[in-house]
Amino acid sequence: MNTLAEENYLKAIYKLSLTARNVSTNQIAAELATKASSVTDMVRKLADKALVNYARYQGVSLTKTGEKVALNIVRRHRLWEHFLVEKLHFKWHEVHEMAEEMEHISSTELINRLDAFMGYPTRDPHGDPIPDCDGNIKASALKPISIVKANTSGVISGVGDHTTSFLQYLEQQKLTIGKRVTIKEIIGYDNTVILEMDNKQLQISREVANNILIAI
Amino acid sequence: MNTLAEENYLKAIYKLSLTARNVSTNQIAAELATKASSVTDMVRKLADKALVNYARYQGVSLTKTGEKVALNIVRRHRLWEHFLVEKLHFKWHEVHEMAEEMEHISSTELINRLDAFMGYPTRDPHGDPIPDCDGNIKASALKPISIVKANTSGVISGVGDHTTSFLQYLEQQKLTIGKRVTIKEIIGYDNTVILEMDNKQLQISREVANNILIAI
DNA sequence: TTATTTTTTTAGACTTGCCTAAAATTATAA
DNA sequence: TTATAATTTTAGGCAAGTCTAAAAAAATAA
Numbered sequence: 278m279n280t281l282a283e284e285n286y287l288k289a290i291y292k293l294s295l296t297a298r299n300v301s302t303n304q305i306a307a308e309l310a311t312k313a314s315s316v317t318d319m320v321r322k323l324a325d326k327a328l329v330n331y332a333r334y335q336g337v338s339l340t341k342t343g344e345k346v347a348l349n350i351v352r353r354h355r356l357w358e359h360f361l362v363e364k365l366h367f368k369w370h371e372v373h374e375m376a377e378e379m380e381h382i383s384s385t386e387l388i389n390r391l392d393a394f395m396g397y398p399t400r401d402p403h404g405d406p407i408p409d410c411d412g413n414i415k416a417s418a419l420k421p422i423s424i425v426k427a428n429t430s431g432v433i434s435g436v437g438d439h440t441t442s443f444l445q446y447l448e449q450q451k452l453t454i455g456k457r458v459t460i461k462e463i464i465g466y467d468n469t470v471i472l473e474m475d476n477k478q479l480q481i482s483r484e485v486a487n488n489i490l491i492a493i
Numbered sequence: 494m495n496t497l498a499e500e501n502y503l504k505a506i507y508k509l510s511l512t513a514r515n516v517s518t519n520q521i522a523a524e525l526a527t528k529a530s531s532v533t534d535m536v537r538k539l540a541d542k543a544l545v546n547y548a549r550y551q552g553v554s555l556t557k558t559g560e561k562v563a564l565n566i567v568r569r570h571r572l573w574e575h576f577l578v579e580k581l582h583f584k585w586h587e588v589h590e591m592a593e594e595m596e597h598i599s600s601t602e603l604i605n606r607l608d609a610f611m612g613y614p615t616r617d618p619h620g621d622p623i624p625d626c627d628g629n630i631k632a633s634a635l636k637p638i639s640i641v642k643a644n645t646s647g648v649i650s651g652v653g654d655h656t657t658s659f660l661q662y663l664e665q666q667k668l669t670i671g672k673r674v675t676i677k678e679i680i681g682y683d684n685t686v687i688l689e690m691d692n693k694q695l696q697i698s699r700e701v702a703n704n705i706l707i708a709i
Numbered sequence: 710t711t712a713t714t715t716t717t718t719t720a721g722a723c724t725t726g727c728c729t730a731a732a733a734t735t736a737t738a739a
Numbered sequence: 740t741t742a743t744a745a746t747t748t749t750a751g752g753c754a755a756g757t758c759t760a761a762a763a764a765a766a767t768a769a
Contacts, residue, residue, distance in 0.1 A: 301716080302718085312759085313717060314720095314760095316717090317718055318757085319757095333717080334716080334718080365603065378599065382594050382595055384594075390583070394580055394581055518747055530747085532747090550735065
């Protein structure tokens with residue numbers, strides 16, 4: 278079994294791997310709010326356990342085994358988030374920190390039964406896909422609003438930023454999962470995006486548009 | 494907040510306090526499968542945090558604050574056990590280890606919502622009372638079979654030993670929570686107890702009789 | 710291409726929680 | 740009451756995971 282710290286590193290490396298082939302020491306340090314020297318130590322340890330590929334100064338990638346472990350953590354995290362929202366009626370922006378703790382509950386049987394209890398959901402409350410018990414995960418196929426063309430329309434299905442402040446902003450603007458939006462225009466000057474939703478127009482910044490994912 | 498190790502110590506001290514005024518270092522060491530010297534270290538730390546009363550060579554007791562923390566851990570443990578049995582359909586002897594991990598999930602709001610979701614249960618699957626959100630707990634008022642008089646009858650409502658092997662034995666003998674039993678005779682020679690249940694007789698050892706609690 | 714900056718690693722130290730072995734204290738027995 | 744046994748504490752050490760400061764390597768700029 279892996280320690281809590283090891284699990285957190287694997288999850289961070291998995292997340293960063295989605296947008297980079299080889300993950301750098303500094304990226305991991307930033308993601309985990311720790312120092313680069315600590316990352317070097319831990320990455321060595323994970324390499325010894327054959328969970329990551331690592332060569333000095335060359336960055337890190339997950340091995341097959343490491344990816345499997347990471348996907349399992351992601352599965353647990355997202356299933357618990359789903360439980361918290363669907364059964365305990367938390368808001369989608371309230372569940373991340375709780376799930377950070379719950380994802381480390383180790384029993385596989387428990388998580389499989391939770392999966393069944395929830396009716397084998399395929400996405401968590403933020404629209405992210407939930408890996409199945411074999412670690413298969415649906416490729417997201419979601420695009421940030423910032424990169425789609427004007428006059429396309431889609432359903433909000435995920436976010437790229439899970440911080441409470443961002444989710445609360447979305448909540449307040451009613452930009453929630455499942456809402457259909459149409460991208461009307463992207464202003465050249467600062468990349469502000471003009472959206473239509475519920476027959477009303479609203480503007481969002483490039484930053485926000487980057488972190489709202491839609492299924493077209 | 495308290496560390497995982499601290500929480501486990503508080504829980505152990507709480508448990509041992511039910512049958513002893515001052516808990517000894519060795520008792521705690523045995524309960525947690527650790528060494529006496531480790532216990533001394535941790536007990537000092539808990540005393541510094543005002544969670545236990547401690548004087549060298551004099552044993553340990555929980556302070557009001559310490560007891561509140563301990564009861565909260567017990568509450569979390571028992572509510573999760575209830576959830577695992579009622580919603581995820583685990584057997585009563587399968588849930589202890591999982592709940593040992595789940596009891597450390599820290600959110601109070603989470604546990605209160607779980608409580609509501611389960612319908613405010615008052616006892617866990619082993620018959621132990623669940624403290625409410627203010628730390629009030631129903632005095633057990635349960636007696637081990639070994640100490641009741643012949644020809645009394647009662648309902649199995651708790652166990653004094655939560656090990657898998659013991660619970661499996663009970664399961665196999667159908668000595669489960671809610672079953673009504675009548676104590677027919679206690680053999681003087683070795684304190685073997687003769688029970689009647691479902692109109693059949695069965696014998697249990699003094700050891701087992703000590704660990705089955707009935708409400709009369 | 711060399712100099713400077715940035716990134717990464719190494720070295721050494723700290724905290725938590727545990728250990729063993731020895732010393733101190735308390736309990737028990739002769 | 741004194742000797743022996745058991746319990747508890749102290750002393751010193753170890754592993755995990757973190758940190759700071761300095762050295763090494765790589766990337767970038769002049």
